[in-house]
Amino acid sequence: MSLVTLTTLPMLCFANTPMDASGKARQGQGAVTTVTGPAGSIMPVGYAESVAAFAYVWGWPLVNMHNRQQVFTKVPKQLLLAGVMPAAPINHLTMLTDYVSPQMRDVAHPNQDVVYGFGILDLAKSPVIVQVPNFKNRFWTMMVEDQRTDSLAQLGSMHGTQSGFYMIVGPDWQGDKPAGVTNIFRSSTNLAVVAPRVFMQDTPEDRIAVQEPIAQIAVYPFADFDGTMKSTDWKSLPHVPDPNAGKTAGEKAWVKPETFFTDAQLGAVLKEVPPLAGEEALYQQFGELLKQAKAHPEIQQAITKVAQDVEKNVLPDLFRLENIGKRIAHGWAKPMNNGRFGTDYLTRLEVAKSNIFTNDYLETNYLYQYNDQNGQRINGNYEYTLTFAKGQTPPVVKNGFWSLTMYDHNHFFHQNEINRYSVGTKNKSLKYNADGSLTIYIQNQCPSGDKVSNWLPAPKDDIAMTIRAYAPAEALLNNTWQPPAVVKVE
Template sequence: MLEAAPKAIRPSVSLKSYGLGFFSLDDEPVVIQVPDFGDRFWVYALYDARTDQFGHLGKPYGSKPGFYLLAGPRWRGLKPDGITDVLRCSTALANAIPRVFQDDTPEDKKAIQSVINQVVVYPLKDFTGQMKTIEWSKVPDILGPKSSGEETKWVVPEKFSDEFGEVLDIVDPLPGEEALYAQFRLLFDTAAKDADLKKLLVDTAVETDHAVIKPFFEWRHNGRPAGNGWNRSTNNAQWGIDYFNRTGTAKSNMFDNRPNETQYFYTDYDGANGELNGSGSYEVTFTPGQEPPVNGFWSLTLYNDKHLFHPNDLKRYSLGTKNKNLKRNSDGSLTLYIGAKSPGGEKEVNWLPAPDGKFSLYIRAYWGKEPILDSSWQPPKIEKV
């Protein structure tokens, strides 16, 4: 279970077990283990250096427990005995984010440990055909970058043109990008010899960061309208040459799943186009049969204005499938209450605590059914009360 703390990359969600690992596939593939998750929803999102997913590994695909080989573009070996499948990454840099559902009960949090202890990655040379285990609850925490609670700045505009040239050298072009790569290389080579051009590149990067990149942090500038004041993700994790939406997601919510694995809905505004603020109180009501139609699970998560969890005494950051004690209305509808002040009484189990200032709401629909995939399902209006 995740708790509120400065995050280095992306909004997190507290209703599943998360993993994150980065791998260099230059010289040797790695083996990633898939234990038997039983009836739980699970998916391993595998990303290349562009944050495009590769391979298909998870319950939506009927994947079996076993050992899966993650191989880079230059590996020419044969599938070893005992390996379930070989999944090819188009870049030498890869990462994996396993996501496994757990509900909000102490019993399930305990029950899941023995399973996730078998989610392990290691070099092919260490493969024995036997499941390895790591007791993750006893592994020391890896501290993130020092943070004052603000967004971690990974891209420095003043250095962009220098670093981008290095990236072009290690990430091969997609089919059709060869000419674009050549144009960038010519531009950077020329700028290295021309101080005025170099200054122009730096100034342009700084201006673009302010005018184009920073606005992506607002959800209304991400994806496309989903109805009732919400936006939804577009082309997530299968960007190809959709540079615009890939950049927006990298800024605001890096490492989305593919749309068929997860669909994301997000907003900074209520149904009347008023900015969400903890000084007010809000209700989100799902009419009977209108909760997100999913084969997996769904959640509504609250983030502060930095896209981080809001610390609160309940340590409650999301509501949804994981919560077994949600109270429904007499007609079967489900109302969730959002605000800095508790709604009190029986309503408190349906309450998402908000900060005093601005905040965002975010719906995740894991393994959505057709109404999610074809956009016919719309999130409900957020009503200010």
């Protein structure tokens, strides 16, 4: 069989070995075939719309990450945006010093069990050093994810990570491990994010104690590495006004459908993010779509309308936490591959839309709830209980922790009179029942008597709740442990 090289068309080459009915290769018939890509044929608007719909759900998380990085390129120094969101120049990091504020609207679905930090990387500019202090017996994890929001590093107490210096490099970096660097982690994309989480008990004493280790958390370009531990007084950072603060009750809009199908958005992602195995043809189709849209205004107009329609009519269902992952006991939903999505485009988009920057599945399990035991949407105008049987709180390994967090219908905190947004391991005042069980009281009004210590305040509206288990035990990972029902009080 002769091969014709079509130099004007994108193409994929692969070994094509014919098989017989039993699956065995037919001898002597193996050949290399050329699979060509789009040939620039006339593209009807209807076809363009079909391709565009999938391109939007495929590319939404990646464009989201691209746009976050673009914002951070304008950050001049380490600071707190609107006093609540840690921001830093590219290839650096900023830490909070307490739980995240209820006013923060940059990242949906935060928790109030850890002290967060955040930084965005451009590894094409430089590898970066991640400085890890001595956390002693405190739980911590350092989430590092690529542009696809897939985890790429194992840094944390559950991994036995020692104090020292670790390096994050991009896909094209070559070289030997520098002296003084403990380990190197490679990102599949030059864009990456780093988000430390350091457990803090809800006590005045631990708010003081946690400051020492978090002061030595750092991320910086490799050129600044000298082998010595750097320290930062995070409490001294400037608070910079956010012109977008208070404009939305939900997360800031990081993806705009009106500009999605442009070279600056989807086109940039196709260049920034290398295709996974088997995605080459997708990239060709999406690239041809953008090319045809630039040449034909009617196509550009049509696919922009598709983006707007998908954003309005498809993504709201993907935003709902109850639709993420698999349904387990009592209406709880649980993703089984957070931080390791690969080509699971559905779950990646669901998580990116509803609660981006989840930890790797082995590091944190997330269980989401929208409904009571009767399948009715939970709402703060009613009262509920959640009771863990004796010894049946979410199982975690040594130094791990669990929590139950309350959210409004936008997946953010709603201000309440006692400033409590989660309960769990961090709360030393929880009271157990006589039989050893633990009951959480979920309601808007303060309960009577000794129930206050177990009260999880709820806004008077539709609500959502999440169980988190940091350093989940095997019973959680294999789903033999099941969460209890949310019971409506009649």
